[in-house]
Amino acid sequence: MSVCFRAMALGEWLIGGTMGERPKCAKEDVLALMDDERLRRLRSAADVGLLLYEDLDDYELPEGYDKDGVWKLLSAIRKQAAVFLPDDPYRSADCWFVTTTSLALDSKMLEIRCKTGYPLDRDIDALKGSPFLTRSIERTLARALEAEGALVSDERIHDIFAGRRTPRSPLDRVISNYIEISSNADDLAMREITHGLIETIYYRLIEGVDVENIPRREKVCPLDERIQPPDSASCIDAICRRARMGNEGEMRFGPIQRIISITWYFWNFDIFPCLNSLVGVLLRNVIAIKWGYPVLSWVPVGYYPFGDLNTPLMESVFKSWSVDYGFGFDFTSYFIMYTRFYLKEVDRLEKTLYQLKNLNDRIGAMFDFPMNDRQKSIISALCKEPNAALRIGPHQRTFAVAYATARADFLDLERHGCLVREHEGKAFVFKACPALRESVIHLGEAATE
Secondary structure (H helix, E strand, O other), rough: OOOOOOHHHHHHOOOOOOOOOOOOOOHHHHHHOOOOOHHHHHHHHHHHHOOHHHHHHOOOOOOOOHHHHHHHHHHHHHHHHEEEOOOOEEOOOOOOOOOOOOHHHHHHHHHHOOOOOOOHHHHHHHHOOOOHHHHHEEEEEEEEHHHHHOOOOOOHHHHHHHHOOOOOHHHHHHHHHHHHHHHHHHHHOOOOOOHHHHHHHHHOOOOOHHHHOOOOOOOOOOOOOOOOOHHHHHHHHHHHHHHHHHHHHHOOOHHHHHHHHHHHHHHHOOOOOOOOHHHHHHHHHHHHHOOOOOOHHOOOOOOOHHHHHHHHHHHHHHHOOOOOOOOOOOOOOHHHHHHHHHHHHHHHHHHHHHHHHHHHHHHHHOOOOOOOHHHHHHHHHHHHHOOOOHHHHHHHHHHOHHHHHHHHHHHHHHHOOOOOEEEOOOOOEEEOOHHHHHHHHHHHHHHOO
């Protein structure tokens, strides 16, 4: 289809058209426009990074063009190099994005830093029992519950995670189920991404839950009439197609973009009657492990308007994907911002791991007997909460070891005078001995700093 840029922007009839035909641009006009220095600056800004409609106010526009005209012109040019998201039967307009320089670089950095066997993955494997690290899992759960309209305190989530609170309410049971599914993500990652797997995650999440008493979320973004809410089967079909693309799919539609695209469905559509955000996060974790980027499953994830990214820019980005400016739905800014969000959280995770390694070194130097990494995690838990009553079950679940192995970790520390054993109901709990409590308080303050 030929495009007359000036006719599109100004409504002019130019040389080359006849009555009853689409007007055509003179080649000289098109070439002159494409060589316009002001347009080149705009194209460069759009190709390198994030350029929103509102940003055009900061640029000098080509002569004779207003903001709407320039935006349509830029979109038309960019779309020539766009990646089209796999076609879905419930929409009648294109969905696309452009792999800008910044998006390509940030995506590659995420792939490298989150890869199996790389430094962050090795550090997590050694330190995953530390409450300073498992806090990431709790934060993600809290944000996903918030997206579902359920406000649950961090303390309540932490108590259930640590086994200190018996699930009683429907939300307590959801939290407990979520933690159990998270601990089994490695096994789920061995399966193909199918309707059955996705539905398994949902039904395990609501097991033993009265779903009638679970809050329902409000719609996050308004939808264009050409993106009508699809039925559950259509959504899962689209998710499975994205998950199965592999090397046969569009090479520029890499794993990070595919994960972002998959979770988009759970943020914006009601695939299941409730708890879609939680299912989306759990599926993200499974896919990240399956594709060899396990660190990504530890990265807290949220949705506008959460956290310190609650800004006018984020609001604009997360609403603009549902607006068609004349050439379909441009998801470029959405992918750019979500990728930046992940990078920011990976930076935070890396800093936490660096501090934890220093804490573990100090813990090892405190004692005159060797400790394994699991036992150091027990001491680091006491650094965060010196008066905590620790249980064997959560320790076993976190490290995916046999109950006898987890129990031996505690009994060995008790034998060396670090822990004291007490009863709470029918269960054993372990607490820091008085001397250790004094020491870990100072270590905890250092770790917090």
